[in-house]
Amino acid sequence: MSTSPLRDYEAAFASMIGVRRAFGFWKGRVALYAILRGLGIGEGDEVVVPGYTCVMAVNPIMYVGAKPIFVDIEPVTYNIDPNLLAAKITPRTRLIIAQHTYGYPADLGAIQDIATRKGLPLVEDCCLALGSRYKGRIVGTFGIASYFSFQWNKPYTSGLGGIVVTDDDELAKRIELLCQKELIPPTPREVRMLRSQLVAYRTLVYPWTTAMAENIYRYLTRKGLVVGSSKISEFYPVMDADFFKGMSEMQALSGLRQLRKNDRVTAYRKAMMALYDELLAGRGWSMPVLPPDLDPVLVRYPIRVADKERALAKAAQRFIELGSWFECPLHPKETRLDAYGYHTGMCPEADRACREVVNLPLHPRTSEATIRRSVAFVIEAGLARADKVRVSVQPRTFVPTGAANRPVDKPRNAISIDVEDWLQSTIDPSLPLTDRFVQNTHLVLEDLESRGVRGTFFILGLAAEKAPGLIRRIQAAGHEIQSHGYGHQMVYTLTPAEFRQDLERSKKLLEDLTGHAITGYRAPAFEITLDNLWALDVIVESGYEFDSSVFPLRTFRYGIQNAPWYPHRLKTPSGYELLEMPVASCSLLGVRLPVAGGGYFRLLPYPIIRAGLQQLNRSGCGATIYLHPYEYDPIQFGEIDFTISWYRRLHQGLGRRRFAGRINRLLYDFPFGTMREAVDSLGDLPCYEHRVPDRG
Ligand SMILES: Cc1ncc(COP(=O)(O)O)c(C=O)c1O
Numbered sequence: 001m002s003t004s005p006l007r008d009y010e011a012a013f014a015s016m017i018g019v020r021r022a023f024g025f026w027k028g029r030v031a032l033y034a035i036l037r038g039l040g041i042g043e044g045d046e047v048v049v050p051g052y053t054c055v056m057a058v059n060p061i062m063y064v065g066a067k068p069i070f071v072d073i074e075p076v077t078y079n080i081d082p083n084l085l086a087a088k089i090t091p092r093t094r095l096i097i098a099q100h101t102y103g104y105p106a107d108l109g110a111i112q113d114i115a116t117r118k119g120l121p122l123v124e125d126c127c128l129a130l131g132s133r134y135k136g137r138i139v140g141t142f143g144i145a146s147y148f149s150f151q152w153n154k155p156y157t158s159g160l161g162g163i164v165v166t167d168d169d170e171l172a173k174r175i176e177l178l179c180q181k182e183l184i185p186p187t188p189r190e191v192r193m194l195r196s197q198l199v200a201y202r203t204l205v206y207p208w209t210t211a212m213a214e215n216i217y218r219y220l221t222r223k224g225l226v227v228g229s230s231k232i233s234e235f236y237p238v239m240d241a242d243f244f245k246g247m248s249e250m251q252a253l254s255g256l257r258q259l260r261k262n263d264r265v266t267a268y269r270k271a272m273m274a275l276y277d278e279l280l281a282g283r284g285w286s287m288p289v290l291p292p293d294l295d296p297v298l299v300r301y302p303i304r305v306a307d308k309e310r311a312l313a314k315a316a317q318r319f320i321e322l323g324s325w326f327e328c329p330l331h332p333k334e335t336r337l338d339a340y341g342y343h344t345g346m347c348p349e350a351d352r353a354c355r356e357v358v359n360l361p362l363h364p365r366t367s368e369a370t371i372r373r374s375v376a377f378v379i380e381a382g383l384a385r386a387d388k389v390r391v392s393v394q395p396r397t398f399v400p401t402g403a404a405n406r407p408v409d410k411p412r413n414a415i416s417i418d419v420e421d422w423l424q425s426t427i428d429p430s431l432p433l434t435d436r437f438v439q440n441t442h443l444v445l446e447d448l449e450s451r452g453v454r455g456t457f458f459i460l461g462l463a464a465e466k467a468p469g470l471i472r473r474i475q476a477a478g479h480e481i482q483s484h485g486y487g488h489q490m491v492y493t494l495t496p497a498e499f500r501q502d503l504e505r506s507k508k509l510l511e512d513l514t515g516h517a518i519t520g521y522r523a524p525a526f527e528i529t530l531d532n533l534w535a536l537d538v539i540v541e542s543g544y545e546f547d548s549s550v551f552p553l554r555t556f557r558y559g560i561q562n563a564p565w566y567p568h569r570l571k572t573p574s575g576y577e578l579l580e581m582p583v584a585s586c587s588l589l590g591v592r593l594p595v596a597g598g599g600y601f602r603l604l605p606y607p608i609i610r611a612g613l614q615q616l617n618r619s620g621c622g623a624t625i626y627l628h629p630y631e632y633d634p635i636q637f638g639e640i641d642f643t644i645s646w647y648r649r650l651h652q653g654l655g656r657r658r659f660a661g662r663i664n665r666l667l668y669d670f671p672f673g674t675m676r677e678a679v680d681s682l683g684d685l686p687c688y689e690h691r692v693p694d695r696g
Pocket residue numbers: 027028029030053054056057099125127128148149150151161162229
């Protein structure tokens with residue numbers, strides 16, 4: 001700890017981003033000015049910026065005498081379009097500025113390539129992106145320098161504030177020198193006013209008061225009664241004599257406090273983003289499909305609406321916090337665009353975004369209830385772009401952080417039993433079924449009955465044919481009966497017609513036997529993957545309503561990486577909807593770990609299984625687990641007349657002796673019921689569509 005809060009803050013911020021140097025300033029725009037001066041950019045130079053930004057991020061370019069060159073944005077992340085960038089570079093170009101709009105990282109790979117090819121430095125405008133990552137690396141570390149802002153509606157606020165970060169010693173030296181020579185301190189009056197404003201902000205500004213507070217703030221700024229974030233003169237632009245101002249101690253101390261909370265706030269923002277995703281997708285909203293390299297921490301949640309003015313007016317009437325930035329390509333709308341050489345039509349995507357994009361709150365005061373209210377408002381106010389509604393959710397990591405992102409009101413765990421015979425299902429599907437599955441299923445039934453638990457039995461058609469009495473006993477004990485298909489042949493070995501036949505045959509057989517509609521299905525070995533999504537169509541067309549065949553992570557045998565791990569409505573390739581109930585998985589150090597049943601229950605330590613299910617339940621999600629009656633059977637490989645590889649012996653044999661005990665422990669530790677009970681307890685569910693990556 002030094003004696004200067006500013007030095008401490010600079011050091012702490014630099015270390016959080018992972019760079020060596022940081023310099024604090026009065027505002028973000030001042031930070032950019034310092035970078036430009038440090039890079040020696042001046043009269044006659046050109047600086048490339050996105051044509052969809054805040055004018056305060058352009059003014060410093062004009063202040064040093066350079067010319068801003070505007071490049072249009074691409075429509076998904078609202079960031080500079082790298083395909084248009086190279087054409088804008090001339091012999092006078094001295095710098096590229098990549099802004100991470102709303103927190104979406106710009107396409108840094110492509111931009112860096114162009115910058116390197118042209119021998120130009122890159123500066124990142126991270127004012128809206130604290131903690132966002134590109135290809136796993138935090139933004140702010142890709143260029144020669146980056147700058148951040150701590151103004152009111154930024155990732156966190158110290159009233160006003162800005163910071164430069166850099167790893168470039170030469171640039172750091174030049175900025176240091178510049179500050180020694182020219183930087184002025186804020187006046188005591190400015191600092192006092194800013195402190196009072198910060199207190200007022202923390203006590204009075206909530207989502208439902210934001211619009212009113214902004215109006216009052218603008219009015220008081222015009223009257224010179226508060227420290228405004230911008231002056232009218234900055235829309236032309238005119239550089240004030242006291243522009244190059246340093247960060248006050250008060251801002252640094254506030255920043256240090258915010259920094260300590262930043263991990264928590266970031267996790268909260270991400271959970272809220274995921275909740276918006278779910279709720280909006282669930283209501284059929286058109287969702288952006290982001291490139292997989294991006295891991296954004298959004299500062300606001302942008303959406304496109306058909307009639308922005310109406311949306312803003314309605315939101316104000318109903319006290320809904322709906323942001324309007326960017327109102328014009330060089331926000332705000334008071335900007336004299338001609339003074340910057342910008343004319344409408346220069347950047348058509350940016351113009352369109354200004355007409356269409358509003359943004360929803362994501363700051364830490366945004367509760368789950370506010371988000372639900374905001375989404376309901378957006379949907380009920382009929383703001384959707386009717387021509388663009390397309391349902392799909394980007395597979396964002398949905399970090400369970402307690403109640404914040406619960407998809408259901410009351411989590412219901414379901415226990416499911418896949419009734420099949422080990423030899424036939426695992427060794428050779430052409431073999432006849434042995435009686436062992438009947439004895440083993442009785443053992444499972446006894447355990448469930450002794451604990452008073454009812455579960456769901458996914459029954460193989462062949463098993464039902466061989467042991468109809470067993471199926472009746474399962475039904476009589478009050479358990480649910482659903483289909484495991486007919487012949488236990490892997491879906492990928494079947495044609496769509498053969499798969500349809502397998503599904504319909506088992507459904508009819510079980511319906512005749514039980515007198516009940518069979519509406520649920522599980523594939524023999526979770527083998528519905530990106531390679532055979534057609535199977536989802538066949539499942540729906542064969543009359544099934546819910547499915548539990550998509551394993552929510554990729555293993556070497558099955559699964560889809562990043563498939564939702566919570567119940568969802570799954571859009572099939574032909575556009576049907578199927579309710580998907582994935583088996584249980586949890587997040588361990590950011591990695592998905594199956595705690596689903598079967599081999600995982602045999603091989604994983606019990607405390608991990610229990611912690612995994614607890615995590616799922618805490619996030620508001622019920623756990624669906626599965627088991628096979630044969631896992632109750634400490635099989636003797638010597639009794640079997642087949643050559644079985646050592647790997648299979650290990651994989652199939654390990655942990656069988658303790659398996660029944662584990663299941664009993666789970667039934668003791670958690671409440672379980674049937675899949676139908678879990679399905680019926682679900683509220684509004686998000687809709688999801690798997691996209692097959694282009695492998696061409
Ligand atoms: C993208 C962007 N860059 C830079 C700035 C300037 O930051 P400050 O207001 O702290 O000067 C802003 C906003 O004001 C902004 O939105």
